[in-house]
Amino acid sequence: SPVMRDDYARMVEIANEGSRELGFADTGALWRSGYDMPADDFAAETDRLWAKVKPFYENLHCYVRARLNAKYGDAVQPDHGAIRADLLGNMWSQQWGNIYDVVAPPSGGASSYDLTELLKAADYDATKMVKTGEGFYVSLGLDPLPQTFWERSQITRPRDREVVCHASAWDLDNADDIRIKMCTNVNGDDFYTVHHELGHNYYQRAYKNQPMLFRNGANDGFHEAIGDFVGLSALTPTYLNQIGLLKTTPGAEEDIPFLLKMALDKIAFLPFGLMVDRWRWDVFSGETAPAAYNTAWTADMLQYQGLVPPGPRPANAFDPGAKYHVPGNTPYTRYFLAAIYQFQFQRAACKQAGWTGPLHRCSVYGNNEVGARFNAMLQMGQSQPWQEAMKAFTGDGGNDASAIADYFAPLNDWLQEQNRGHQCGWSAA
Template identity: 65%
Template sequence: MPAMAQDHASETPATTEQTEALTPADAQAFLDRVQEAYAAYNLTASRIAWVNATYITEDTDALAAESQAEGTRMSVRYALEAAKYSQIEGLSDDQVRMLDMLRSAITLPAPTRDGAAAELSEVSTRMSSLYARGKGTRNGESISGSDIEPAMGTERDPAVLKEMWVSWHDNVGAPMREDFGRMIAISNEGAEELGFADVGTMWRSGYDMPPAEFAREVDRMWNEVKPLYIALHTYVRHKLSEKYGSSVQPETGPIRADLLGNMWAQEWGNIYDIVAPEGAGDLGYDIGDLLTAQDYDALKMVRAGENFYSSLGFEPLPETFWERSLFTKPADREVLCHASAWNLNDKDDVRIKMCIKVNADDFVTIHHELGHNYYQRAYQDQPLLYRGGANDGFHEAIGDFVALSITPEYLVQIGLLDEAQVPSADKDIGLLLRQAMDKVAFLPFGLLIDKWRWGVYSGDIRPGDYQASWDALRLQYQGIVPPVTRDETRFDPGAKYHIAGSVPYARYFLARLLQFQFYKAACDQAGWEGPLHRCSFFGNAEVGERLDAMLKMGMSQPWPDALEAFTGEREISGEAMMEYFAPLKAWLDEQNAAYEAGW
């Protein structure tokens, strides 16, 4: 969905008589006007956002807040008018679809009363900047957000891990608690004006099904893969208890959050060395070491990512991508290092923004972010309102399913790995466990972020229970607990960028499942006959052609149509993920036979 902007035209709600007099031609004229206004606004708004993210100052914060307020006012005005045109009889399917998009696609709607949009923008910009400037401590020394994340993955002293975890959550999350509550109140007021019960309901309405049905669907998907997560949790808990002792990590119950190699315990791959299976844990290579040995830097890593997409038949990235992207953290200014992909002009001004480090995680992340850029380029000829992923999970899944093809065979094909270094079949459990530590471990976290926000927006979770409800959901879904007791002076949700930045999160849960569906479909198309987890479709033009056909659809059709175009299926399912990890699940069940499962 394009950025939303201020429309300076004066518009007033129509009366019933005026609505009855409107025709489908009037609706089309409205839609044309909307898309023209967005096209005029988006480039300037995107440039302001880019400068603010890559050169954070009070001045760029102010520009970003003003621009966002302008966009919010316009999006609300158009959403209200779209509701009026939606009542016209005889509308085409495209007109109905576009009007529904206008009504429901606003992330943070502001009410139309004077000053509301400006206040909402100021609050949200302040939260985002607080996160970007956030720092924790390590051994008493200040450490930035871009440095504390990798440090959580390499540190093995539980006392230092606790210090980093607590300092980050206290310094970043807690100060934005009041602003968050204000943001909830204002945006809920805006959602009600648009006819939604609350913002969470509005977010769930964007999936080509009723909001309540979508909530049930994600529960169904979670239950399909939950047994795999519980098996992984049980095994990892035992290994952590062996490593640190039962006084640090008990042998039963939940896992201490700071021990899992990630500030949010959302992905656990950084502690693979602790949990690696005896005799099969050494994979024979480390991608980060391979990159370093061949003198890869940030630019060369991005070139490697581009090469994968080129091998499928996609056009090379434009020269402006290389001139305008941010690949490394500047030494002279504050930037938002959280990796992201951008398309500033809704056409070919695609970029990525990362503070790339030469390691395996960032090599994968590059493939992920480029997936957004290639998707953006594929649907650029669609009407402006259709320039987006079939649903937001699709956009996240494209790069991730390509990254699943970063297999030993692929590394050989691009010259990073020698044939003699390719792990033998007896290393497969290690390969799968390493993948599961990120892909499977993420699933409940990907679900609970928005489960929590849905509850906040609906009022089921009150401001006085923000922290307690967050801890309860993390225990319920992830089986983890904070390393120290938390109270309601804290606000741990704000220590996660997507909460501070108001980015809906269900998309990431959907993407974790979709990527395996896409991957299995691509491997089937490529004629792969070995174990699914060993498949690489690098260089397969047929896969690229079918993928491009799906990407070009953008948002023009309901997402089940797009899913069917590439996979032949119309339902998002965990079955492909379960097939991928089936050998690991059997092995985990054997390892866990003597342990108490769950928490």
């Protein structure tokens, strides 16, 4: 998006002007101030979390690189160094689940079901997808969505006009007029997205009785993590069996394929969730000047994700402009935090539910006790520091990357075995 660069640079100036009027050094500092801790401490806190999960990401990166090398050969993807960003099945290389078929375990990689096919076979349509998402929240003891949600939401792509299809959730009156705007297709991705968006709506309605200034998420990472947490249960074969989509639940031999598929989305996302704002913090502070926008973006991609563009970028390239949240000026660290929080929520909820099996098979569907503690957190909105909201649901009050590590532990062991004899990692120079 080369034509966007000058406008973006001007927007950065205007945003910084406003941030300075509010008493912040720049817009990055304003964004870092929303986490109930000094802004510098927050940046260090994200470094600490990243250091915890990075070894895991490197194992996944190493395994995927070897599989891509096996498929495409040394000339396209060498078995060392960075991965070519265009081989990962996603425009921004932020989630890699679309190339599961390429990187599936060499033996026994086939999963006995494909969620998209299950939904189609059961004749789901867009409305039924959303109804099913609502059904999960209701099963936890929360109220059904209001009638106006069904009358006013955009659930399918309108036939008579162009719309922005990027899924979003809205709260129109700070009370009950909650809606989603999606172009829902019947597939596994959108099944998950429905649960994500409804998480925003359920959060919004839960905190509607707080004073106006507190009608918001405990922090912005919470807002993104609510629906993702519900989605972790909703994607399990345990749950798909409970609602009749899956006739039998697969055995332990499908644990690695399932976890690998999840990791291609959840673990692969972590460095991307971090690097978008690492780049922007430098842009807002002036450390990165407009002329260096794209080279800095490519350097961050390499440093955090271990990815490279397929070839040299043109001098006028502005790759970050292609990411919705950059021109939209939506902070992005929230998604990195949400990727950590959702597993904290899930581990705590499964413990409350008395679940003793592997974490990745746990579904809290229908559990009112979990629902009551979940709702206690939702109702707090932004009225307390986020650490208190975290405590209300999980019993612990901090950022804790050990939950995501617990969830993926069996896969991490497996990856290490697969990577034996390979030189993992890449040079960021």
